[in-house]
Amino acid sequence: MASGIIQHTISAPWDFVSDLDTCDNLGIYMYKTDTLHIPASATNGVCITIAPVDPKATGRGWVAQFAYEANTLYKVYMRKRINNGSWTAWTQINS
Numbered sequence: 001m002a003s004g005i006i007q008h009t010i011s012a013p014w015d016f017v018s019d020l021d022t023c024d025n026l027g028i029y030m031y032k033t034d035t036l037h038i039p040a041s042a043t044n045g046v047c048i049t050i051a052p053v054d055p056k057a058t059g060r061g062w063v064a065q066f067a068y069e070a071n072t073l074y075k076v077y078m079r080k081r082i083n084n085g086s087w088t089a090w091t092q093i094n095s
Contacts, residue, residue, distance in 0.1 A: 017047075021087060024063045026051050031067070038067065039077040039090040045069040066093075 019036040023029045029047045031038050038045075051063045067077040067090065077090040 020047055020065065020067075023047060023049050023065070024051055024081070025049065037087070039069060039075075039092075042067065042069050042077075043071040045071070 015030070016032045017023055017029045017035055020029065020031060021037045027049050029049065030045075031042070031047055032044050033042070038047075046068045048066045048068070049063060050066075052061060062080065062082045064078065064080045067079075069075040069077065074094075075092055076094045078093045079088045079090045081087045
């Protein structure tokens, strides 16, 4: 492994999550129409959460989420939360 690269194993849960706002740990999460805080008009998809993995941290400095919406022409959305503040609105990042 190259110096400075941290390798993590990420496994997706097989159950759908109920609220993407609570998915602030590094991971892959599945969502569906009745999941809270998904992108507008979203149905089913996968959310990848990127967050610092620091066991010494007392809170999250930043968290980013990328939602892949498979049922609406493969749209990809992004949002973030900084210093435990509020989530930004979902923004589509592909056309």
